[in-house]
Amino acid sequence: MSLGGRGVVITRPRELAESLARLLEARGARAILFPAIEIQPLPAPAALRRLTEFDLVVFVSPSAVRVTLAAQPPWPPRVAAALGEGTRRELERAGASAIVTPAAGADSEALLAAPQMQTLRGRRVLIVRGEGGRALLAETLAARDALVEHAVCYRRVRPTADAGELVRAWRSGKIDALTVSSAEALDNLLAMGAAPLLGAVAVFVPHERIAHHARERGVREVLLAGPGDDQMLERLVAYFHERS
Numbered sequence: 001m002s003l004g005g006r007g008v009v010i011t012r013p014r015e016l017a018e019s020l021a022r023l024l025e026a027r028g029a030r031a032i033l034f035p036a037i038e039i040q041p042l043p044a045p046a047a048l049r050r051l052t053e054f055d056l057v058v059f060v061s062p063s064a065v066r067v068t069l070a071a072q073p074p075w076p077p078r079v080a081a082a083l084g085e086g087t088r089r090e091l092e093r094a095g096a097s098a099i100v101t102p103a104a105g106a107d108s109e110a111l112l113a114a115p116q117m118q119t120l121r122g123r124r125v126l127i128v129r130g131e132g133g134r135a136l137l138a139e140t141l142a143a144r145d146a147l148v149e150h151a152v153c154y155r156r157v158r159p160t161a162d163a164g165e166l167v168r169a170w171r172s173g174k175i176d177a178l179t180v181s182s183a184e185a186l187d188n189l190l191a192m193g194a195a196p197l198l199g200a201v202a203v204f205v206p207h208e209r210i211a212h213h214a215r216e217r218g219v220r221e222v223l224l225a226g227p228g229d230d231q232m233l234e235r236l237v238a239y240f241h242e243r244s
Contacts, residue, residue: 001241003029006176008236009166011036011185016062016086020179023233032175034166036185036192037156039063039130044071045151047126051077054149055123056100058111058137059083064128065090067153077126083111085228106227107207108137120146131155156184163194170197176240177202179225179232183213190217204235 008024009032010017021031048071051057057077059065065087069075076096082088084106091099100117102110111117125146127138130153142148169175180186180203189198195218202221205211206228214222225235 001027001237003027003237003240004244005030006236006240007032007169007174009034009175009178011178011180011189013037013039013063015039015066019086019089020229020232023229024236027233027237029236030174032166032169034161034163035159036180036188037182038159039067040155040157041067041070042131042153042155044073045153047149047151048073048128048153051075051126053124054126055079056081056120056146057126057128059087059091060127060129060133060137062086062090063130063154065094068128068151069094071153079116081111081114081117083107107209108134108140112137112140117141118144120144123147125149126151128153158188158191161192163189163192163197166194167196170201175201177204177236179204179236180210180214181206183210186210186214186217186219202239204232204239206232 007030010020011034014033014035017033024031048068052074056079058081060083079098080091080096081100082091088099088101100114102114123146125141125148128151138148198219202223203214203219204223204225206225208224211222211224223235223239225232
């Protein structure tokens with residue numbers, strides 16, 4: 001089934017939007033890139049110079065992998081862990097082979113449920129992440145007696161762009177749906193002036209936690225897709241097929 005020229009906005013950081021854009025365009029959609037988050041690298045943490053000394057290195061996002069590689073650390077890690085499919089793909093492209101991923105889902109809870117994450121007593125674990133974020137992963141691994149360190153290597157910032165042009169495109173019939181991959185991106189969209197759009201078109205999200213946040217912010221129609229690009233694509237196709 002084709003998406004028949006539907007305009008779908010991708011709000012990921014621009015460097016992370018390409019794979020979903022290609023999938024959408026292959027199914028006939030018009031992929032519209034409007035980043036609601038920018039990734040700003042921070043000075044490389046010292047821990048990255050010791051990356052291969054850790055028993056396990058957890059990458060919380062594709063950006064964590066990209067920023068780490070830009071620092072040219074020793075590579076690959078002995079064992080890497082990825083919170084989701086996109087991060088796993090980045091690791092594989094970079095040549096990592098021993099990768100722990102969740103059996104289902106794409107968040108800290110899902111990764112922590114993996115069998116390889118249960119017995120970590122005395123193991124040295126590095127978590128590569130951005131500023132802020134949830135503490136659950138580190139706290140749980142420490143409670144399992146892992147020796148946890150952090151490498152905070154980037155920050156997420158709101159772009160300076162204004163969403164006025166996006167709203168005008170919707171009013172002229174060029175936008176049919178948005179994809180939003182985090183609660184932070186949704187809040188940024190609102191701050192950038194996208195409230196009229198968010199109140200009018202279907203918003204597709206990868207996780208129930210983000211869906212709940214969107215409903216609390218007044219988004220009219222929130223659709224839960226799943227953590228992977230393929231799942232996002234198929235949810236969009238099914239939604240518009242039902243309305244064709």
